[in-house]
Amino acid sequence: MIDFKVLLSIVMAAILVNNYVLSQFLGICPFLGVSKKLDQAAGMSVAVIFVMVLATAVTFPIQYFVLNPNGLGYLQTIVFILVIAALVQLVEIVLKKYIPALHASLGVYLPLITTNCAVLGCCISNIDNYMGVGGFAGSFVQALFNALGSGLGFLLAMVLFAGVRSKVDKCNCPESFKGMPITLISASIVSVSFMGFAGIVENLLGV
Numbered sequence: 001m002i003d004f005k006v007l008l009s010i011v012m013a014a015i016l017v018n019n020y021v022l023s024q025f026l027g028i029c030p031f032l033g034v035s036k037k038l039d040q041a042a043g044m045s046v047a048v049i050f051v052m053v054l055a056t057a058v059t060f061p062i063q064y065f066v067l068n069p070n071g072l073g074y075l076q077t078i079v080f081i082l083v084i085a086a087l088v089q090l091v092e093i094v095l096k097k098y099i100p101a102l103h104a105s106l107g108v109y110l111p112l113i114t115t116n117c118a119v120l121g122c123c124i125s126n127i128d129n130y131m132g133v134g135g136f137a138g139s140f141v142q143a144l145f146n147a148l149g150s151g152l153g154f155l156l157a158m159v160l161f162a163g164v165r166s167k168v169d170k171c172n173c174p175e176s177f178k179g180m181p182i183t184l185i186s187a188s189i190v191s192v193s194f195m196g197f198a199g200i201v202e203n204l205l206g207v
Contacts, residue, residue: 007145014149016197020118021157023194027118031157032183034109035165041158043102044109047091049151051113052122055084056147059123060140064131080123085114122150161190 020026027048034044059080067073092110095103103110113119126143133139168186177185 007142010142010145011149011152012200014146015153015156016194016200018150019153019157019194020121020150021154022191024121025191026121027116027154030109030112030116031161032180032187033112034106035158035161036169037105038159038162038166039102040105040109041162042155044106044113045151045155045158047095047106047110048113048116048119048154049148051084051087051091052119052147052151052154053144054087055080055119055123056126056143058083058087060126060131060143063127064136064140068131076124076127077120080120081114084119084123088114118150118154122147157190161187164190 014020018024021028021031030044030048035041062079062083063073063076067076067079088111091113092103095106095110126146130139130143130146133142164186165183168182171182173182
């Protein structure tokens with residue numbers, strides 16, 4: 001039986017300590033490209049959460065039951081990218097049909113989830129960190145919770161930075177810093193601030 005405290009620690013660590021955007025620098029393209037408006041950032045993040053969890057739910061069994069037993073681990077990256085691409089197409093079809101306004105606002109950035117290295121990195125890190133931990137059922141559940149936490153961490157980073165950019169765009173900074181330079185500097189400061197969460201999960205939950 002999986003301890004709830006362990007699952008909570010996995011989610012909290014993925015959100016605060018091992019944040020894919022701010023700590024591991026994955027998913028920088030949508031982080032910089034879609035964080036200009038809060039609604040776009042939130043919509044993109046919800047789509048990423050859905051894709052991360054669903055991609056983990058599909059790729060983890062494929063790795064466990066198909067690739068590993070048949071010695072096909074070298075096909076991992078190709079197979080995972082194909083799965084993620086199919087899931088992104090599914091999300092795009094659903095948004096276009098049921099939430100056309102959000103689909104239109106995301107524009108080209110929605111298909112870019114396919115090449116979002118945070119999604120692929122999440123799937124691969126789940127294999128590396130949880131494969132064989134407590135049998136298939138236990139490792140699969142932990143991988144799903146890590147994917148959920150990683151997606152929520154992506155959402156937190158996007159929403160926080162959307163707020164930061166709304167303030168930065170209004171500030172009177174030197175001409176040479178306007179645009180992408182001040183954006184990158186702001187992103188680095190937000191990233192450094194997350195270093196303060198190191199060790200907080202272990203201290204709070206004792207795991």
